Amino acid sequence: MTNEHHHEPQNIILFPGVVKRLVEEGMDELKQKNGQKALQLFSQAETYEPTSAQARFGVVLSLIELNRQEEAVEKTKALLNEGIGDYYETLQVHVSLLVQLSRYEEVVHLLETVLSENRLPSEHAETFYELLHFSRQMSSSQAYDASLLDEEHKKETELELRAGLHATNEPAKWKALQTVKQLNVKALLKDVRELAADENAKALMRTYALVLLHDWNDRLPIVIKKEERSMEVQPAELPIPGERDIDKAIRQALEEQLEQEDPVLLQMARQLHHTYLLITYPFLPDPPNPKAWACAFHLVAAEQLGLETDEEDMVDCYGCKRFDVLCASNEIEALEKDILLEAQDQNQWFHT
CATH class of the missing domain: 1.25.40.10 (Tetratricopeptide repeat domain)
Structure with a gap:
């Protein structure tokens, strides 16, 4: 031995x-x-x-x-x-x-002590702030609250959340963004703007960041690129996802067809629509025909539920062009995997 x-x-x-x-x-x-x-x-x-x-x-x-x-x-x-x-x-x-x-509380206590002594070299700062942020979110008794923004802790909390916003760990990045919104940490506006514009970040997270910038009345232009589309926007001037005229018209068309006939199918179609618009926001559906999109969401939802449908009859029911429905269906199906994954996310902000 x-x-x-x-x-x-x-x-x-x-x-x-x-x-x-x-x-x-x-x-x-x-x-x-x-x-x-x-x-x-x-x-x-x-x-x-x-x-x-x-x-x-x-x-x-x-x-x-x-x-x-x-x-x-x-x-x-x-x-x-x-x-x-x-x-x-x-x-x-x-x-x-x-x-x-999984000894997260020890991590929080240790790193808070080190940070309070102001002796953390710059080359190590980002790593330790990211570890502190992750451990705090995992700790049951070390959650973020408003007290962390008092004069004694404000600088460290902002640095910690900034590291979280730039983390490679997706749950840590999400938690940081949600905490920034919850505590209204406007000092990190530049970092939130960077996240909203980051083509490598998850589309839903970017939408969340863009809506937060809207809430903060951010009027500086920002270029948003998703898939092959690009546009310059002023977040403060953007309508909230789901509140645009075409979003409301799609919901209304779905409800007219399904509210009495099949509430379960309606809920599935609405959820697909809601998640789709959050993934593609701030871009508008193209073609801009709400009835064609409602028909497409109806068809895709029925397929996912294993229901038989007659495409021609459904196109007639919605009173739209079959070509527009095919275009919309193709785009939904191209994003179907992402839509389904995100629709299952536990963050209630994304649910209808």
Whole structure:
């Protein structure tokens, strides 16, 4: 059995460079994914030189390779307490391990303490603010509230939310955007504008950002590109999704056909319409024929429910052109996967 505990060697004369050699051999074993062998080598090096940052950190990396995160996090905690190695690199690994172990409240407490001391280097700031934001949203007792915008916490909260808005983690980005709206953090208007214009962000998230800019009466022009369409808008002047004339006309046409005949099909068609307009907002449906679009949503919804339909009869019922219905149906079906995924989202803002 490998001795992984730290005992001070007694009466041992080390050959020059032995600790360095053990560390190098340990790193070679780690590269080969041989975590157990690497742990033996790093532990031996640590026994010979307990203050060796490379040996101690090698033990941490070996434990992570062996999926022994509980032990690894105790090692990183000791390194931080003893001041061995690069503090911020160790802190990043330590916090990442706490997140893996779902110890979110510890992350929030630790990072808030570090941030309160104003000693966070700029090269590490974004990572730590993003981890703090993610951990706060996952913690049951560390949620955001208005108290985080008082003079003592305002700067840190804004930096944390800014990191969240630029996060690669989609749930973290969503939570940041919703919190910015909830707490009315207008200091982040520029970041919200960037998110609204970001072609790589999810379409629904961009719509949410655009509506928030509308609520904030933002009158600066912004270029929105979705799919192959592009337009310059002033958010303050945009009508709210669902309140445009064509949106209301589509809903009315669906209700006239289905409200009495099939309420379940009506609800499905309305949900498809609502999610579609949020994905494509601020662009108007094209062709601009509300009855053709209502017919198309009716057809797609019926297909999803496994109902048989007669396309020609339905076109006659809605009093529209079959070509317009086909164009609308093709566009809905092109976005059908995204529409279905987003329609299942638990955020009630997106539900009719």
